Amino acid sequence: MRRPGTSNVIIRRRRRELVVGAILLVLFVLLPLPIGNTYLRGLIVLTLLYAGLSQGWNILGGYCGQISLGHALYFGIGAYTSAMLFTVLGVPPTLGMFAGGILAGLAALLVGWPCFRLSGHYYAIATLVVGMTALLLVQNWDFVNAAMGITIPFRADSWSDLEFRVAVLPFHYVMLAYAAVAWLIAWVVEGSRWGFYWRAVKDDATAARSLAVRVFPSKMAAAAISGFITGVGGALYSQYVGFIDPDSTLGLSLSVLIALPAVVGGVGTLWGPLLGAAVLIPVQQLSIAWLGSAGNGIDLMIYGMLIIALALARPQGLVSLLGVRSQAGGEVAESA
Amino acid sequence: MTAAIVLQVAIGGLLMGLIYALVAAGLSLIFGLMDVVNFAHGELLMLAMYATFTIHQALGLDPLVQLPLIALLLFGAGAAIYRGLIARSLAVRFNTGMVQVFVTFGLSIFLVGAAQLVFGSDFRAISDGVLSNRTVAIGQVVLPLAQVAAGLICLLAFAALVLISRTEFGRALEATREDREAVALIGIDRDKVFSVGWGIGGAAVGIAGVMLSNFYYISPTVGSNFALIAYVTVALGGFGSLPGALIAGVLVGLVEALTALVMDPSLKQVGIFAIYVLVLMFRPRGLFGRL
Numbered sequence: 001m002r003r004p005g006t007s008n009v010i011i012r013r014r015r016r017e018l019v020v021g022a023i024l025l026v027l028f029v030l031l032p033l034p035i036g037n038t039y040l041r042g043l044i045v046l047t048l049l050y051a052g053l054s055q056g057w058n059i060l061g062g063y064c065g066q067i068s069l070g071h072a073l074y075f076g077i078g079a080y081t082s083a084m085l086f087t088v089l090g091v092p093p094t095l096g097m098f099a100g101g102i103l104a105g106l107a108a109l110l111v112g113w114p115c116f117r118l119s120g121h122y123y124a125i126a127t128l129v130v131g132m133t134a135l136l137l138v139q140n141w142d143f144v145n146a147a148m149g150i151t152i153p154f155r156a157d158s159w160s161d162l163e164f165r166v167a168v169l170p171f172h173y174v175m176l177a178y179a180a181v182a183w184l185i186a187w188v189v190e191g192s193r194w195g196f197y198w199r200a201v202k203d204d205a206t207a208a209r210s211l212a213v214r215v216f217p218s219k220m221a222a223a224a225i226s227g228f229i230t231g232v233g234g235a236l237y238s239q240y241v242g243f244i245d246p247d248s249t250l251g252l253s254l255s256v257l258i259a260l261p262a263v264v265g266g267v268g269t270l271w272g273p274l275l276g277a278a279v280l281i282p283v284q285q286l287s288i289a290w291l292g293s294a295g296n297g298i299d300l301m302i303y304g305m306l307i308i309a310l311a312l313a314r315p316q317g318l319v320s321l322l323g324v325r326s327q328a329g330g331e332v333a334e335s336a
Numbered sequence: 337m338t339a340a341i342v343l344q345v346a347i348g349g350l351l352m353g354l355i356y357a358l359v360a361a362g363l364s365l366i367f368g369l370m371d372v373v374n375f376a377h378g379e380l381l382m383l384a385m386y387a388t389f390t391i392h393q394a395l396g397l398d399p400l401v402q403l404p405l406i407a408l409l410l411f412g413a414g415a416a417i418y419r420g421l422i423a424r425s426l427a428v429r430f431n432t433g434m435v436q437v438f439v440t441f442g443l444s445i446f447l448v449g450a451a452q453l454v455f456g457s458d459f460r461a462i463s464d465g466v467l468s469n470r471t472v473a474i475g476q477v478v479l480p481l482a483q484v485a486a487g488l489i490c491l492l493a494f495a496a497l498v499l500i501s502r503t504e505f506g507r508a509l510e511a512t513r514e515d516r517e518a519v520a521l522i523g524i525d526r527d528k529v530f531s532v533g534w535g536i537g538g539a540a541v542g543i544a545g546v547m548l549s550n551f552y553y554i555s556p557t558v559g560s561n562f563a564l565i566a567y568v569t570v571a572l573g574g575f576g577s578l579p580g581a582l583i584a585g586v587l588v589g590l591v592e593a594l595t596a597l598v599m600d601p602s603l604k605q606v607g608i609f610a611i612y613v614l615v616l617m618f619r620p621r622g623l624f625g626r627l
Binding site: 067069114115117118120121122124125126128129130132133136137139140252253256259260263267295296297298299300301302303304305306307308311312315316 | 367371373421424425428429430431432433434435437438439441442443444445446447448449450451452453457556560564567568570571575600602603605606609612613616617620
């Protein structure tokens, strides 16, 4: 399948990706310093969060090709686990987020077990229904305060508790670290044996099976990693916002918002989720702030139109504008 | 809990189930035809309800009289969605399956926003129609007339769908589903068949919406709940199967009503999702689906 000599090309390309990633990281470390505006800083924090979340979604939805419309479930599990551990037992969220991530990863395995027998739209709908079931149950679960949600009490400025009197700047670095680690995980798995399995499963599961790729375990591995990253993101979100409720952490619109940056930026690509989040999240947030504050729905109209326009005009994702080759399926994205 | 109450709840659930079945049939038709899931299906229902409400307010036409009008309107909406968005997303060369999912999701978000802009977020209701506030009594069972009428009309519309699927056009639909390339060779215009298919799917939702607006509140987000039930119904009955949609719809309506009887009403959908999970585990293709 691969011509001799290409492996060198691939190694060089992957090294280049690391260099670009490091440069971006430095830029983002410096980015908030000249920006005094708190709202703008908050916007960047959210963008970084969704870049990380979508990078997690992309591992299952992009590389492995299993379009999940229920990722809010893993986000919610992460958010609720960390919040409950912190408010009830006093466990610092820096630990709680790993507990949340692991639980979310396990949940992804549990969901995957029956759902991975389905393919295409059947799978997408199954994840949607599972996600909505979870929303309904949590809305009625008194132990986690049902539909009222949980307010995370402020105790003291603390990095281990991820609580800050002025939260925006510290959380810039928290979310930057999150997005960077998610990116690094994607970079590692993209070049690993799993990465090749996933792309094979995505292209043609039957052909992959005939080449001794174990399809089901491959999907389960993608689901676990993807669920873990999403769960950790949910835990960080709960500490950043200080309040979680079922609608904001388990709703369908969140599942879509987790998937969209990868879809808009380029599914199954390393840079797609970053680029997609950088375009989508500011547009969505700014249109809410400027147009939708009266609840008139114009923000939703713009958001919906943007999704349609980008999906139709750039189905291969915005990364194709940069001439980046799609890693999934190996088509040359710039040719279209 | 007397037998009469259980019977009353069960019949209520059955009637609701007939509405679910018709909504699901529209979704199933489109899915079976071209392997496209319309994630804006619930918003078509919402549009039909608002259209009925607006015409009722402006012209004083009773929802029942509006049935053919709204069905035609939603036929047009379905066909327009196909021509404007779906045909384009099917022509895309990359990630076709994914583009289709997110284009219809974008449409659903857009339509909710548009409804909010035009009608506001308040709940609306039609309370002075011919069917409003009347009941029918059969023995000890007392049912709202609007719900009985809705069940019957939806059943009729369902029968019409089955008849359509047996006509010349129905066979063209079937042929296009089997092999969309080959039908072009025997003179079937694929785009035309697909847009009529979307139109019929829209009309089915339109009829359900009119009947629903007689007794159900109307809001910009009313569609999402019905859409979710429609996905479960279609998955339960088997994608693309009309009899499956009918039986699954009625089953879902019954289970929902009976769950509300034994559990907290806010948990009434848990019963539906529980059967869905069971079907998923033991019969992934649904009750009547082809794999």
